[in-house]
Amino acid sequence: MLDLPGRIRPYLRRAYSVADADPVRGEIELLVRTIGPGTAGLEELPEGSFAGLLGPLGNGFSLENLSQTQRVAVVAGGIGAAPFPLLFRALSQARVRADFYLGGRNAEELSLAARFEGVVPGETVLASDDGSLGERGFVTEAFRRHAAPARYDRLFACGPMPMFAALARVVSDLRLPSEFSTEAAMGCGFGACLGCVIPGTEKPFLITCTEGPILSPERIAWEKL
Amino acid sequence: MTESSEPLAVQLGPLRLKNPIVTASGTFGYGLEFTDFVDLSRLGAICTKGLSLHPHAGNVPPRICETPAGMLNAIGLQNVGVEVFLSEKLPRLREKGATVIANVWGDLEEDYVSVVRALEDAEGLAAIELNISCPNVEKGGMLFGNSPQATASLVGRVRAATGRPLIVKLSPNAPDLVLSARAAREAGADVVSLVNTFVAMAIDPETARPRLSFGTGGLSGPAIRPLAVRMVFQVARALPGVPIMGIGGITDLPDVLEFLAAGAAAVQVGTANFKEPGVSARLVEELALFCAQRGFRPADLVGRAHASSSVKLDAGAEG
Numbered sequence: 001m002l003d004l005p006g007r008i009r010p011y012l013r014r015a016y017s018v019a020d021a022d023p024v025r026g027e028i029e030l031l032v033r034t035i036g037p038g039t040a041g042l043e044e045l046p047e048g049s050f051a052g053l054l055g056p057l058g059n060g061f062s063l064e065n066l067s068q069t070q071r072v073a074v075v076a077g078g079i080g081a082a083p084f085p086l087l088f089r090a091l092s093q094a095r096v097r098a099d100f101y102l103g104g105r106n107a108e109e110l111s112l113a114a115r116f117e118g119v120v121p122g123e124t125v126l127a128s129d130d131g132s133l134g135e136r137g138f139v140t141e142a143f144r145r146h147a148a149p150a151r152y153d154r155l156f157a158c159g160p161m162p163m164f165a166a167l168a169r170v171v172s173d174l175r176l177p178s179e180f181s182t183e184a185a186m187g188c189g190f191g192a193c194l195g196c197v198i199p200g201t202e203k204p205f206l207i208t209c210t211e212g213p214i215l216s217p218e219r220i221a222w223e224k225l
Numbered sequence: 226m227t228e229s230s231e232p233l234a235v236q237l238g239p240l241r242l243k244n245p246i247v248t249a250s251g252t253f254g255y256g257l258e259f260t261d262f263v264d265l266s267r268l269g270a271i272c273t274k275g276l277s278l279h280p281h282a283g284n285v286p287p288r289i290c291e292t293p294a295g296m297l298n299a300i301g302l303q304n305v306g307v308e309v310f311l312s313e314k315l316p317r318l319r320e321k322g323a324t325v326i327a328n329v330w331g332d333l334e335e336d337y338v339s340v341v342r343a344l345e346d347a348e349g350l351a352a353i354e355l356n357i358s359c360p361n362v363e364k365g366g367m368l369f370g371n372s373p374q375a376t377a378s379l380v381g382r383v384r385a386a387t388g389r390p391l392i393v394k395l396s397p398n399a400p401d402l403v404l405s406a407r408a409a410r411e412a413g414a415d416v417v418s419l420v421n422t423f424v425a426m427a428i429d430p431e432t433a434r435p436r437l438s439f440g441t442g443g444l445s446g447p448a449i450r451p452l453a454v455r456m457v458f459q460v461a462r463a464l465p466g467v468p469i470m471g472i473g474g475i476t477d478l479p480d481v482l483e484f485l486a487a488g489a490a491a492v493q494v495g496t497a498n499f500k501e502p503g504v505s506a507r508l509v510e511e512l513a514l515f516c517a518q519r520g521f522r523p524a525d526l527v528g529r530a531h532a533s534s535s536v537k538l539d540a541g542a543e544g
Contacts (some may be wrong), residue, residue: 001500010498011294011296037291038291052501148535184286184287185289187499190258192254192499193499194300195288195300204282204283
């Protein structure tokens with residue numbers, strides 16, 4: 001959760017996933033697309049400014065029980081790709097092959113792919129809604145076409161809720177163990193405000209910030225979204 | 226405790242607090258979410274998430290959205306229920322040395338009374354705060370706060386059910402806040418806390434749909450502070466001698482001083498806990514430093530705006 005101190009717009013902190021981190025230099029990288037007052041406030045900060053960081057919060061992708069013989073799919077919608085440079089680095093270090101499916105509305109949104117050059121330990125498949133770059137159509141459909149022959153053992157995904165809803169059906173059909181990095185408007189980031197809930201299957205609501213943000217799709221009540 | 230060991234202590238009727246900084250219900254979880262940021266024993270008190278007789282799931286999302294200098298929420302009083310609070314939360318709060326005020330709500334008068342009875346024998350509760358002012362549930366909640374008759378009836382029944390200090394949290398959405406405060410007081414409230422959130426709305430201009438699934442929500446944060454200060458001032462003037470906890474967008478020490486000057490004997494810090502989880506402890510330290518430097522006790526600061534004031538409370542709206 002990032003705070004721009006002394007400002008009343010944005011007032012609340014905003015949740016960001018860490019794109020990459022260098023513990024030696026004490027640096028973290030965020031991938032940000034400006035969509036509202038929170039991200040605009042961050043973009044307007046002059047270089048060298050201070051911001052308040054509360055974190056790390058919530059859980060992470062689970063890489064246990066992944067071996068070198070297994071194959072992983074990573075699916076991202078637009079700026080949902082933000083947490084994946086770090087994940088790809090961890091997978092590379094574990095010598096696990098991972099293919100990257102990145103979708104966006106158009107070629108411009110897919111310019112994000114440049115950040116992943118040389119980072120992905122496998123194939124990269126791009127998909128754009130308008131067909132201006134890569135395969136035409138939703139990234140979930142591109143993934144479905146490639147998934148059967150590729151025989152993945154696990155899937156990690158991040159993107160908007162409509163993408164997740166479609167992807168949940170695909171991974172259910174494939175019986176593919178999956179983890180979705182979900183997103184919700186968060187007030188606090190540590191389970192106090194209860195603002196960031198999403199409907200669950202085993203209980204009425206899951207608290208995204210403390211029980212997630214990474215959740216398996218079968219824990220989410222998609223029909224209630 | 227001697228005065229010198231608790232220089233910030235305040236007395237609100239039967240309720241003595243080690244300092245006037247309290248965290249507001251609904252913005253501080255059950256306190257335990259904040260132990261990484263705040264030594265709970267340093268705070269005047271914490272108000273728990275609103276407790277109901279049975280666990281309550283709350284509203285479907287989206288439940289919050291940011292607004293200028295604040296936020297809207299329609300959480301819908303999601304809580305673990307009074308039994309789980311007593312078995313799992315309160316013992317841990319006792320270990321942390323927290324002064325705990327249990328916030329209570331229900332659909333019916335009977336529900337409030339049942340929760341208060343369930344809490345009556347619990348060890349380590351300083352007071353009960355009745356939420357008669359939540360705007361985000363279908364029944365109960367604000368309905369009790371919107372009519373002085375309903376307020377009086379509910380407060381009277383709860384008063385008969387508890388020997389603990391009783392705080393009634395008032396709604397700024399009530400037609401006449403002074404009448405509500407008077408009704409609560411005459412029915413046995415020891416303290417009134419004000420204000421809860423203002424019913425408000427935000428609409429997504431692209432989709433033309435309300436940003437919250439509940440439609441409306443409660444507005445909080447610095448945006449409401451001047452409104453809340455006026456209301457505290459108004460109640461303090463109309464009902465001198467009734468202890469008030471002031472609530473509304475408190476973020477920094479000058480905001481605390483402003484509410485004390487308006488007539489609050491203590492304050493509750495709310496939405497700021499989300500932005501800065503350690504804010505309550507920071508305010509205790511800043512207030513201690515201020516009082517030490519100026520030679521004040523907090524009680525000296527209460528109501529000072531009234532002394533020199535020629536404020537006409539009904540004149541502002543037309544101006």
